[in-house]
Amino acid sequence: MAAEEHEGEQERDSIKEKARLRLREFDVRDRFSHLPLARASVLLPLMVRAGKLHLLLTVRSMQLRRSPGEVCFPGGKSDATDKDEIDTALREAKEEVGLQPEKVEVICRLVPGIDKMNYLVTPVVGFIEDTFQPSPNPDEVSNVFVVPLEYFIKPLNYQTVPYKTSSGYHGRMHSFTYDDPEHKMSFRIWGLTAHFAVFLALVIFRRRPTFEIDYDLDNLISSSESYFMNLYASVYERKKSNI
Numbered sequence: 341m342a343a344e345e346h347e348g349e350q351e352r353d354s355i356k357e358k359a360r361l362r363l364r365e366f367d368v369r370d371r372f373s374h375l376p377l378a379r380a381s382v383l384l385p386l387m388v389r390a391g392k393l394h395l396l397l398t399v400r401s402m403q404l405r406r407s408p409g410e411v412c413f414p415g416g417k418s419d420a421t422d423k424d425e426i427d428t429a430l431r432e433a434k435e436e437v438g439l440q441p442e443k444v445e446v447i448c449r450l451v452p453g454i455d456k457m458n459y460l461v462t463p464v465v466g467f468i469e470d471t472f473q474p475s476p477n478p479d480e481v482s483n484v485f486v487v488p489l490e491y492f493i494k495p496l497n498y499q500t501v502p503y504k505t506s507s508g509y510h511g512r513m514h515s516f517t518y519d520d521p522e523h524k525m526s527f528r529i530w531g532l533t534a535h536f537a538v539f540l541a542l543v544i545f546r547r548r549p550t551f552e553i554d555y556d557l558d559n560l561i562s563s564s565e566s567y568f569m570n571l572y573a574s575v576y577e578r579k580k581s582n583i
């Protein structure tokens with residue numbers, strides 16, 4: 341093997357090892373699995389390209405009933421055959437972009453989010469190979485692209501968007517516009533998807549982003565969990581009062 345190639349491989353392994361160690365500290369395992377909400381999972385597929393971590397994202401097909409044309413991670417609703425949130429994420433990633441489950445090194449589950457249909461959405465983080473060639477299922481996915489993970493703490497084009505959930509919870513959403521040099525296209529990443537991408541970047545880089553966040557960076561584990569629990573409480577109170 342050429343010396344340069346060997347160096348590249350060593351660099352890649354060390355980037356991955358650093359990320360793995362950080363991510364394992366934030367693994368929630370099945371701690372939120374008992375919550376009485378409908379469930380979905382997404383896969384946050386990480387790869388090393390040109391010495392940097394990148395995230396793979398998809399654009400939803402325009403024919404989908406839910407969130408057509410929006411950027412999201414491969415993922416979907418849990419089905420009865422799934423053993424856990426990891427199973428759901430891997431099954432959906434295979435269906436949507438042709439990623440074989442055995443080609444994913446699953447690292448952890450992060451704090452969940454709640455989508456606009458009040459699904460509990462669990463992000464599953466995994467490494468994939470940088471040579472992965474997606475084969476998008478056109479019924480569900482119209483495009484696949486990658487973004488350097490650093491973009492989610494140091495964006496060139498960023499906006500914050502206020503939002504209010506049906507349960508009356510106020511918050512802010514991140515919105516990134518990413519000019520993809522590979523596709524020569526711009527993609528807008530916002531809402532729940534941006535929320536997960538930012539959290540992943542904070543966990544791995546532990547650097548202050550160039551925009552405001554709702555977490556205490558010095559207590560990221562506890563502040564992300566209490567952020568989620570507040571949101572969950574507002575959804576749950578509302579659900580109870582509707583019964």
Ligand SMILES: CCCCCCCCCCCCCC(=O)SCCNC(=O)CCNC(=O)[C@H](O)C(C)(C)COP(=O)(O)OP(=O)(O)OC[C@H]1O[C@@H](n2cnc3c(N)ncnc32)[C@H](O)[C@@H]1OP(=O)(O)O
Binds near residue numbers: 416459533
């Ligand atoms: C700490 C907590 C924080 C919370 C966050 C606060 C910050 C901000 C939060 C802001 C929150 C505000 C939120 C914002 O504003 S977010 C605005 C930006 N958008 C997003 O971020 C996207 C978020 N959504 C998702 O990631 C997904 O929707 C999730 C993962 C939730 C569900 O997954 P998904 O939707 O992908 O489910 P699926 O893959 O099982 O199924 C999809 C559909 O496809 C159909 N289908 C399947 N197979 C086929 C086929 N072969 N041929 C044809 N069709 C097929 C199938 O029947 C289904 O249809 P339907 O049944 O839906 O009609």
Ligand SMILES: [Mg+2]
Binds near residue numbers: 414416417432480
């Ligand atoms: Mg899906």
